[in-house]
Amino acid sequence: MILNEYEIWVTAEAFVGGTMPADALHELKQRLIDDHAYNASFRACVDLLRSMEKAGKRQQMKNMLQEIGAGKSAVKKSIPLRSYYIRTAAVAAGMALLTSLSTIWVMNNSSKKDVSQYNVLRRELENIKRSQNQLLKDINTNTKTSQPVSVVKYTGTGFAISNNGYFVTNYHVTEGADSVYIQNHEGDYFKARVLAYEPQTDLAILKVEDDDFRFGSTEVPYTFSGAKAGLGSKVYTLGFPDDEIVYNEGYISAKNGFQNDSMQYRLELPADPGQSGAPVLDANGNVLAIVTAKGKQNEGNTYAESSNALLKLVHSLPKSLSLHLPKTNKLRHLNREEQIKKLEFYTCSVKVYKK
């Protein structure tokens, strides 16, 4: 190939890509005016490059549409049971890395909270997840990319506020997320989107993107308490410190939360990273609060945002949304075990992906 040809493509590529320095661009423009033969040739090159780029993108879109049409979803809706357990086994294999779990995210700047006394409870997962993905890849080599592309960075807990896919978790769980998925109690993944959030009370409302999604076969069985519960009230919570749902119980130890925050409760309730966003219920199955953080001075000391803060956030959303808070409490007359069995459908693990 003659040198001229090489040079013209290099120039055309830089021109199309917009990477040309200003003086080179100026020089080029002058040459295009002076040299008609070069001008015609250069234009033809630029046209071809642009056509090739467009053709490539069109083909990608066509392929993608065909894949979607054939039902090959980017995110596999359900993970086969076997690989689900192998995944759990992979966690076990990553036990050596578990130490990183105890690394707790510390609230930075702008926050009113005193860092040294307050630990939010989302779980950092990067290292472990990576090793899981490694194992998963070996298992799933023949299936197309079924997992979200980037790695799970944090996990938290979420629970339904409306059966058609609206749920709540902590703002600090989803903060800065590239994408958010929930995993329900059956191990199925669903993509979700942050709809609204309030950093002040550390709450975020999300919605599962699939409009056909339902948490359970009936409306959400619990109601949200608008009044503050009394000191000493017995409470319990369901959350995902691990891949498995975990039950804990305790009581309200102070009516106000951290630094006398009246929107919070202080609880005597064991909680671990990953339980951020878990519902706190009373014996009758009313949601009183949402687990947020853990005090540092003693093990059982946990802080939770009152459901009042949640109600406030929900009521500030536009009325046009199909978000209807549950009106009837169907847990009231059930014993604890039966309550939990129902609750499992409406509680999910929240997985946050970041690049």
Place this chain on the structure above:
Amino acid sequence: MLYRPLESEEQLLAEFAMGDRAATERIYKQHFKIINGWILKNGGSTDDAADVFQEAMMVMYEKAQAADFRLQCKIGTYVFAISKNLWLKKLKAEDRLPAVAIKDSDNEDGQDAAYEDDLNIHREREVHFEQLSSALEQLGEPCRSLLKAFYEQNKTMQEISADFGYTNPENAKTQKYKCLTRLRKLFYAVKAN
């Protein structure tokens, strides 16, 4: 409180125009069902519906590439109108158009004309890219695969040089330019015919 509307069609379209998979999937899932239903009622199969719907999505995708792009109606309305139009044209071409005209009362004539423009532009574009594709076919190997790897599969010159056995990315690049030079000639020859 910070509120980010879920159903912002503009944002969804912008993501779709960038080739974002999640956005594309969302639009597909939201609107395919209704078009499938309509095609089934009008002499087609689900396979026909998928073909027509995917082509309608391509029309919208191309339209969305323009910098000043704005959709004058809802995504669903647009995709449905284009799909209907494409299917009726297909029936006509195959001489299968039913004796009774298919009821099409929900579109005003002005709107229909706008869709017609979009479809004409789409057809011209199709011809352009078919010519390019036929020039690519004539190009032969390894040029065809090399250019596809770069433009379709978004591979870097580094990867291409490894995949195609060039000693270094610079050699692969020289080869790419040679291919482009030949393609340019072939493309113009195809267009001249």
